[in-house]
Amino acid sequence: MENNLFNKIKLLKQIRPEAGFALSSRRIILDTTKKSHYQILFKKQLQQTFILSAAMGMAVVLLVIVGRISSLPLEGLSPELISSLNSKDLTLEQENLNFNIQLAEAKYYKESTTQVTMALNNDLDSVAMQKQAENINSLIKELAL
Protein backbone atom coordinates (compact mmCIF):
# COMPACT_ATOMS: atom_id res chain seq x y z
CA MET A 1 0.00 0.00 0.00
CA GLU A 2 2.88 2.36 0.88
CA ASN A 3 4.40 2.34 -2.61
CA ASN A 4 1.01 2.87 -4.14
CA LEU A 5 0.43 5.76 -1.78
CA PHE A 6 3.74 7.39 -2.70
CA ASN A 7 2.90 7.01 -6.39
CA LYS A 8 -0.45 8.65 -5.80
CA ILE A 9 1.19 11.53 -3.92
CA LYS A 10 3.70 11.95 -6.74
CA LEU A 11 0.79 12.28 -9.17
CA LEU A 12 -0.19 15.46 -7.34
CA LYS A 13 2.79 17.02 -9.09
CA GLN A 14 0.57 17.27 -12.16
CA ILE A 15 -1.37 20.05 -10.50
CA ARG A 16 -0.56 23.32 -12.26
CA PRO A 17 -2.05 26.78 -12.18
CA GLU A 18 -4.15 27.81 -15.14
CA ALA A 19 -2.19 29.71 -17.77
CA GLY A 20 -4.68 32.60 -17.69
CA PHE A 21 -4.27 33.06 -13.95
CA ALA A 22 -0.49 32.81 -14.18
CA LEU A 23 -0.30 35.52 -16.85
CA SER A 24 -2.70 37.99 -15.24
CA SER A 25 -1.24 37.56 -11.76
CA ARG A 26 2.29 38.03 -13.13
CA ARG A 27 1.32 41.21 -14.96
CA ILE A 28 -0.42 42.70 -11.91
CA ILE A 29 2.50 41.91 -9.61
CA LEU A 30 5.17 43.27 -11.90
CA ASP A 31 3.12 46.42 -12.57
CA THR A 32 3.05 47.14 -8.87
CA THR A 33 5.27 50.10 -8.25
CA LYS A 34 8.23 49.09 -6.28
CA LYS A 35 10.36 51.45 -4.26
CA SER A 36 13.49 52.51 -6.11
CA HIS A 37 16.79 50.87 -5.35
CA TYR A 38 17.98 54.03 -3.57
CA GLN A 39 14.87 54.11 -1.39
CA ILE A 40 15.48 50.46 -0.45
CA LEU A 41 19.14 51.18 0.31
CA PHE A 42 18.18 54.24 2.34
CA LYS A 43 15.62 52.19 4.32
CA LYS A 44 18.21 49.47 5.02
CA GLN A 45 20.83 52.03 6.02
CA LEU A 46 18.31 53.72 8.30
CA GLN A 47 17.43 50.40 9.94
CA GLN A 48 21.11 49.54 10.49
CA THR A 49 21.85 52.99 11.92
CA PHE A 50 18.88 52.71 14.27
CA ILE A 51 19.96 49.26 15.50
CA LEU A 52 23.56 50.43 15.98
CA SER A 53 22.58 53.58 17.88
CA ALA A 54 20.12 51.62 20.05
CA ALA A 55 22.88 49.11 20.93
CA MET A 56 25.35 51.91 21.71
CA GLY A 57 22.74 53.70 23.82
CA MET A 58 22.10 50.56 25.83
CA ALA A 59 25.84 50.05 26.36
CA VAL A 60 26.23 53.65 27.59
CA VAL A 61 23.28 53.28 29.99
CA LEU A 62 24.78 50.04 31.37
CA LEU A 63 28.18 51.68 31.83
CA VAL A 64 26.60 54.62 33.65
CA ILE A 65 24.67 52.27 35.97
CA VAL A 66 27.77 50.19 36.76
CA GLY A 67 29.84 53.36 37.31
CA ARG A 68 27.25 54.84 39.66
CA ILE A 69 27.10 51.68 41.78
CA SER A 70 30.88 51.41 42.17
CA SER A 71 31.25 55.08 43.12
CA LEU A 72 28.38 55.21 45.64
CA PRO A 73 29.24 57.48 48.68
CA LEU A 74 29.34 55.18 51.73
CA GLU A 75 29.48 58.04 54.25
CA GLY A 76 25.77 58.74 54.15
CA LEU A 77 24.81 55.14 54.82
CA SER A 78 24.08 53.58 58.23
CA PRO A 79 26.94 51.58 59.89
CA GLU A 80 24.86 48.37 59.66
CA LEU A 81 24.44 48.80 55.91
CA ILE A 82 28.12 49.61 55.40
CA SER A 83 29.20 46.59 57.44
CA SER A 84 26.77 44.44 55.45
CA LEU A 85 28.66 45.40 52.29
CA ASN A 86 32.00 44.29 53.80
CA SER A 87 32.70 40.59 53.29
CA LYS A 88 35.26 40.41 56.15
CA ASP A 89 32.76 41.82 58.63
CA LEU A 90 30.13 39.40 57.39
CA THR A 91 32.46 36.39 57.90
CA LEU A 92 33.37 37.56 61.41
CA GLU A 93 29.69 38.07 62.23
CA GLN A 94 28.91 34.54 61.05
CA GLU A 95 31.72 33.03 63.18
CA ASN A 96 30.52 34.95 66.29
CA LEU A 97 27.02 33.73 65.64
CA ASN A 98 28.18 30.09 65.64
CA PHE A 99 30.18 30.64 68.83
CA ASN A 100 27.15 32.22 70.59
CA ILE A 101 24.96 29.32 69.55
CA GLN A 102 27.46 26.80 70.99
CA LEU A 103 27.64 28.73 74.32
CA ALA A 104 23.86 28.78 74.60
CA GLU A 105 23.74 25.01 74.01
CA ALA A 106 26.41 24.37 76.73
CA LYS A 107 24.48 26.49 79.22
CA TYR A 108 21.26 24.62 78.45
CA TYR A 109 22.87 21.19 78.89
CA LYS A 110 24.49 22.26 82.19
CA GLU A 111 21.21 23.58 83.66
CA SER A 112 19.15 20.69 82.44
CA THR A 113 21.61 18.14 83.95
CA THR A 114 21.36 19.72 87.43
CA GLN A 115 17.57 19.78 87.20
CA VAL A 116 17.40 16.13 86.12
CA THR A 117 19.77 15.09 88.98
CA MET A 118 17.63 16.93 91.54
CA ALA A 119 14.46 15.34 90.22
CA LEU A 120 16.01 11.88 90.40
CA ASN A 121 17.24 12.51 93.98
CA ASN A 122 13.74 13.63 95.01
CA ASP A 123 12.31 10.43 93.60
CA LEU A 124 14.89 8.28 95.43
CA ASP A 125 14.20 10.10 98.73
CA SER A 126 10.46 9.51 98.46
CA VAL A 127 11.02 5.80 97.75
CA ALA A 128 13.34 5.48 100.85
CA MET A 129 10.83 7.29 103.07
CA GLN A 130 8.04 5.03 101.88
CA LYS A 131 10.14 1.94 102.76
CA GLN A 132 10.91 3.32 106.24
CA ALA A 133 7.19 4.00 106.87
CA GLU A 134 6.37 0.45 105.83
CA ASN A 135 9.05 -0.91 108.25
CA ILE A 136 7.70 1.19 111.14
CA ASN A 137 4.16 0.03 110.40
CA SER A 138 5.26 -3.62 110.46
CA LEU A 139 7.15 -3.06 113.82
CA ILE A 140 4.02 -1.41 115.36
CA LYS A 141 1.91 -4.40 114.24
CA GLU A 142 4.41 -6.86 115.82
CA LEU A 143 4.48 -4.91 119.11
CA ALA A 144 0.71 -4.80 119.19
CA LEU A 145 0.50 -8.58 118.90
Next chain:
Amino acid sequence: MLENEAHIIRQAQQGNPEYFGLLYDHYLAPIYRFVFLKVDTKAEAEDLVHEVFLSAWKNIEDYDHLGFPFSSWLYQIARHKVIDYYRTKKNNLNIENVNEENFKVANAVESELDKNLDLDRVKDAIKQLGEDQQNVLIMRFVEDLSYPEISAVLDKSEGAIRLIQHRAIQNLKQIIRQSVETKNGEQFI
Protein backbone atom coordinates in the same frame (compact mmCIF):
# COMPACT_ATOMS: atom_id res chain seq x y z
CA MET B 1 16.92 25.88 -8.08
CA LEU B 2 17.09 28.41 -10.89
CA GLU B 3 20.36 28.69 -12.79
CA ASN B 4 22.32 31.76 -11.72
CA GLU B 5 19.70 32.36 -9.06
CA ALA B 6 21.84 34.55 -6.78
CA HIS B 7 22.43 37.03 -9.62
CA ILE B 8 18.73 37.05 -10.59
CA ILE B 9 17.74 37.70 -6.98
CA ARG B 10 20.25 40.56 -6.67
CA GLN B 11 18.81 42.17 -9.79
CA ALA B 12 15.26 41.72 -8.49
CA GLN B 13 16.32 43.21 -5.16
CA GLN B 14 17.45 46.28 -7.07
CA GLY B 15 13.87 46.67 -8.29
CA ASN B 16 14.23 45.05 -11.72
CA PRO B 17 10.81 43.50 -12.54
CA GLU B 18 12.03 41.32 -15.44
CA TYR B 19 14.28 39.39 -13.09
CA PHE B 20 11.49 38.93 -10.55
CA GLY B 21 9.42 37.67 -13.49
CA LEU B 22 11.97 34.88 -13.97
CA LEU B 23 11.64 33.89 -10.34
CA TYR B 24 7.86 34.01 -10.63
CA ASP B 25 7.83 31.75 -13.70
CA HIS B 26 10.13 29.22 -12.05
CA TYR B 27 8.46 29.00 -8.64
CA LEU B 28 4.80 29.58 -9.48
CA ALA B 29 3.87 25.91 -10.00
CA PRO B 30 5.41 24.46 -6.79
CA ILE B 31 4.04 27.29 -4.66
CA TYR B 32 0.63 26.91 -6.31
CA ARG B 33 0.62 23.14 -5.58
CA PHE B 34 1.69 23.74 -2.00
CA VAL B 35 -1.18 26.18 -1.44
CA PHE B 36 -3.77 24.31 -3.53
CA LEU B 37 -3.32 21.12 -1.50
CA LYS B 38 -4.04 23.02 1.69
CA VAL B 39 -7.12 25.05 0.77
CA ASP B 40 -10.60 24.16 -0.40
CA THR B 41 -11.01 25.80 -3.78
CA LYS B 42 -8.99 26.69 -6.83
CA ALA B 43 -10.05 30.33 -6.58
CA GLU B 44 -8.79 30.55 -2.99
CA ALA B 45 -5.49 28.94 -4.02
CA GLU B 46 -5.10 31.50 -6.82
CA ASP B 47 -5.82 34.44 -4.52
CA LEU B 48 -3.34 33.21 -1.94
CA VAL B 49 -0.61 32.47 -4.50
CA HIS B 50 -1.06 35.95 -5.95
CA GLU B 51 -0.64 37.39 -2.45
CA VAL B 52 2.46 35.27 -1.87
CA PHE B 53 4.26 36.56 -4.96
CA LEU B 54 3.07 40.13 -4.45
CA SER B 55 4.41 40.04 -0.92
CA ALA B 56 7.67 38.50 -2.14
CA TRP B 57 8.08 41.23 -4.78
CA LYS B 58 7.40 44.00 -2.26
CA ASN B 59 9.80 42.60 0.32
CA ILE B 60 12.47 40.91 -1.77
CA GLU B 61 15.15 43.20 -0.35
CA ASP B 62 14.59 41.52 3.04
CA TYR B 63 15.61 38.14 1.60
CA ASP B 64 19.10 37.03 2.61
CA HIS B 65 20.67 34.20 0.67
CA LEU B 66 21.99 31.88 3.40
CA GLY B 67 22.77 28.83 1.28
CA PHE B 68 19.14 27.86 0.80
CA PRO B 69 17.23 28.35 -2.42
CA PHE B 70 14.83 31.21 -2.87
CA SER B 71 12.00 28.67 -2.71
CA SER B 72 12.53 28.22 1.05
CA TRP B 73 11.69 31.89 1.55
CA LEU B 74 8.66 31.65 -0.76
CA TYR B 75 7.38 28.55 1.06
CA GLN B 76 7.67 30.43 4.34
CA ILE B 77 5.56 33.29 2.97
CA ALA B 78 3.05 30.78 1.54
CA ARG B 79 2.84 28.94 4.83
CA HIS B 80 2.03 32.14 6.70
CA LYS B 81 -0.55 33.16 4.09
CA VAL B 82 -2.31 29.79 4.48
CA ILE B 83 -2.27 30.14 8.28
CA ASP B 84 -3.82 33.63 7.97
CA TYR B 85 -6.36 32.26 5.49
CA TYR B 86 -7.54 29.60 7.94
CA ARG B 87 -7.56 32.11 10.79
CA THR B 88 -9.93 34.43 8.93
CA LYS B 89 -11.89 31.59 7.30
CA LYS B 90 -12.76 30.17 10.73
CA ASN B 91 -14.71 33.37 11.40
CA ASN B 92 -16.32 33.71 7.98
CA LEU B 93 -17.15 30.15 6.91
CA ASN B 94 -20.67 29.82 5.58
CA ILE B 95 -21.54 26.25 4.65
CA GLU B 96 -24.06 27.34 1.99
CA ASN B 97 -21.35 29.04 0.01
CA VAL B 98 -19.21 25.92 -0.28
CA ASN B 99 -19.49 24.38 -3.70
CA GLU B 100 -18.60 20.69 -3.62
CA GLU B 101 -17.31 20.77 -7.18
CA ASN B 102 -14.56 23.11 -6.07
CA PHE B 103 -13.14 20.37 -3.88
CA LYS B 104 -12.28 18.21 -6.84
CA VAL B 105 -8.73 17.99 -8.03
CA ALA B 106 -10.39 17.30 -11.39
CA ASN B 107 -10.35 21.03 -12.09
CA ALA B 108 -6.58 21.04 -11.89
CA VAL B 109 -5.84 17.71 -13.56
CA GLU B 110 -8.57 17.27 -16.12
CA SER B 111 -6.91 14.74 -18.39
CA GLU B 112 -6.85 11.64 -16.18
CA LEU B 113 -10.32 10.99 -14.88
CA ASP B 114 -9.62 7.58 -13.39
CA LYS B 115 -6.70 8.78 -11.34
CA ASN B 116 -8.56 11.86 -10.20
CA LEU B 117 -10.92 9.92 -7.98
CA ASP B 118 -7.96 8.51 -6.09
CA LEU B 119 -6.15 11.84 -6.15
CA ASP B 120 -9.17 13.51 -4.60
CA ARG B 121 -9.03 10.97 -1.82
CA VAL B 122 -5.31 11.57 -1.32
CA LYS B 123 -5.84 15.34 -1.31
CA ASP B 124 -8.67 15.08 1.20
CA ALA B 125 -6.55 12.79 3.36
CA ILE B 126 -3.62 15.22 3.26
CA LYS B 127 -5.93 18.03 4.34
CA GLN B 128 -6.92 16.03 7.41
CA LEU B 129 -3.33 15.91 8.64
CA GLY B 130 -1.89 18.47 11.03
CA GLU B 131 -0.22 21.55 9.55
CA ASP B 132 3.37 20.36 10.01
CA GLN B 133 2.60 16.89 8.62
CA GLN B 134 0.91 18.44 5.56
CA ASN B 135 3.88 20.72 4.96
CA VAL B 136 6.46 17.95 5.25
CA LEU B 137 4.50 15.53 3.08
CA ILE B 138 3.91 18.04 0.28
CA MET B 139 7.44 19.41 0.30
CA ARG B 140 9.09 16.01 0.54
CA PHE B 141 6.99 13.86 -1.78
CA VAL B 142 5.28 16.30 -4.13
CA GLU B 143 8.05 18.88 -4.45
CA ASP B 144 11.06 16.62 -3.74
CA LEU B 145 12.66 19.12 -1.38
CA SER B 146 15.64 17.92 0.66
CA TYR B 147 15.53 17.58 4.45
CA PRO B 148 17.77 20.65 4.98
CA GLU B 149 15.50 22.72 2.73
CA ILE B 150 12.35 21.61 4.58
CA SER B 151 14.02 22.18 7.92
CA ALA B 152 14.89 25.75 6.80
CA VAL B 153 11.30 26.45 5.74
CA LEU B 154 9.69 25.04 8.87
CA ASP B 155 12.46 26.12 11.26
CA LYS B 156 12.81 22.64 12.73
CA SER B 157 15.73 20.20 12.95
CA GLU B 158 16.20 17.55 10.27
CA GLY B 159 15.53 14.85 12.88
CA ALA B 160 12.22 16.47 13.73
CA ILE B 161 11.33 16.64 10.02
CA ARG B 162 12.03 12.90 9.60
CA LEU B 163 9.85 12.16 12.62
CA ILE B 164 7.01 14.33 11.32
CA GLN B 165 7.33 12.61 7.92
CA HIS B 166 7.08 9.17 9.50
CA ARG B 167 3.97 10.15 11.48
CA ALA B 168 2.44 11.84 8.43
CA ILE B 169 2.76 8.65 6.35
CA GLN B 170 1.28 6.50 9.12
CA ASN B 171 -1.62 8.91 9.61
CA LEU B 172 -2.22 9.26 5.88
CA LYS B 173 -2.42 5.47 5.47
CA GLN B 174 -4.85 5.28 8.36
CA ILE B 175 -7.07 8.06 6.98
CA ILE B 176 -7.15 6.54 3.49
CA ARG B 177 -7.90 3.07 4.90
CA GLN B 178 -10.81 4.49 6.89
CA SER B 179 -12.09 6.42 3.89
CA VAL B 180 -12.00 3.26 1.70
CA GLU B 181 -13.79 1.25 4.39
CA THR B 182 -16.46 3.95 4.73
CA LYS B 183 -16.95 4.07 0.97
CA ASN B 184 -17.25 0.28 0.74
CA GLY B 185 -19.71 0.29 3.62
CA GLU B 186 -21.88 2.88 1.86
CA GLN B 187 -21.96 0.77 -1.31
CA PHE B 188 -23.45 -2.18 0.58
CA ILE B 189 -26.20 -0.08 2.21
